[in-house]
Amino acid sequence: MATHRFTEIPADALSIIETLAGPVLKAVTVSTGLNSEIAARIYNHADDIVFVKGMRVDHPRVWTQEREAVINPHVRPLAPAMLWRVQHGGWDLLCFEEIDGPHATYAPGSPHLDLVAEAMQTLAGLPTPDLPLKTMPDRMRSYTDDADLFAGDRLLHTDWNPHNVLIADGRARLVDWAWAARGAAWVDPALWVIWLIASGHTPEQAERLAAERTTLADAPVPSLDAFAHAQNRMWDEIAGDAPDEWTAAMQTAAAAWHRHRSGRLTS
Structure with missing residues (x-):
């Protein structure tokens, strides 16, 4: 808009x-x-x-x-x-x-990556407010029969577009909480994986980076596989037949992650 x-x-x-x-x-x-x-x-x-x-x-x-x-x-x-x-x-x-600082950069080697990961860890440790938030299973049910694998009691941001992350005073600050939800603690890092891929990381690099620094390491393998599948379908739907530049990039990244997870199953 x-x-x-x-x-x-x-x-x-x-x-x-x-x-x-x-x-x-x-x-x-x-x-x-x-x-x-x-x-x-x-x-x-x-x-x-x-x-x-x-x-x-x-x-x-x-x-x-x-x-x-x-x-x-x-x-x-x-x-x-x-x-x-x-x-x-x-x-x-x-x-x-006002937060005086640049938007985060997710490119390989960015000094912001550790700060973003620290913010995710902080968020994962916050008390979940008693608010009528949608759950990740509800959000993803249209894209997979396994949406219940994404359930949890953690507060999630869910929109890790780097424009929603500002770097100021040596830490990452998160804005635009309109799509906050409730779900498993590993969901935010899993969503970050797709943004990392869109920013130049390979799927292997993105997963390793997130797993070393966030709760992604706690995600059950079947849950991650199902989530990658659901995100691939979701971004196909968002991109449609005539995607703009950024939706096309996210569609491509989600597809790459899904292929990586699927390839692991067949290799």
């Missing part, structure tokens, strides 16, 4: 933002946002910087705003703090503390 340029933010939304964040001196649109109609860094009169994201209340995915708002207090060790939320004038707006 394309984000508005700040100059195109409707006057009523801008008025709400200024009421809560102070007079806006400058705003920089965050063009990497895929889930929000408004996504911008806001600079106000006190030289403070905050990040504001939002949607119209009648948007079909406005539920993602609610998900991020309710989960934020439970993931503060990893996520930027939500400063305020307002639903007014037809808008649902969230404001977060």
Whole structure:
């Protein structure tokens, strides 16, 4: 979903933002946002910087705003703090503390890999909040008959697009929690494997890296095999007949991982 340029933010939304964040001196649109109609860094009169994201209340995915708002207090060790939320004038707006740092890089040899793995380990150790989160079996049931193998009681982020991982103060911080779910602790590292492959690692390298640094090492072999199969089918569906650049890359990576897991069974 394309984000508005700040100059195109409707006057009523801008008025709400200024009421809560102070007079806006400058705003920089965050063009990497895929889930929000408004996504911008806001600079106000006190030289403070905050990040504001939002949607119209009648948007079909406005539920993602609610998900991020309710989960934020439970993931503060990893996520930027939500400063305020307002639903007014037809808008649902969230404001977060600004994280000053680059997006993570997953390429082979990246200094960010250990930091991302540490964040996954931290997340795996957090108490699972009592929230109505979807489970990974529910999410994956359309793609495999073995979805129950992905069940667990751990809080999962599930969207390891490097644009959702910021590197600041020597650690990885996670944003965009709209797709948080509940499942086995190894699921997030398994999802990371596909992003690692898309970033230049071979399937063998990606699995080894994740297994050495995260809970992927605890995953039962049949569960990983089933998960690779399900992810391959899911990315085929997402890519469709005319994938864009990034969905094509993920489709290719998921297929490579599935072939690797399948080859292990037949070798």
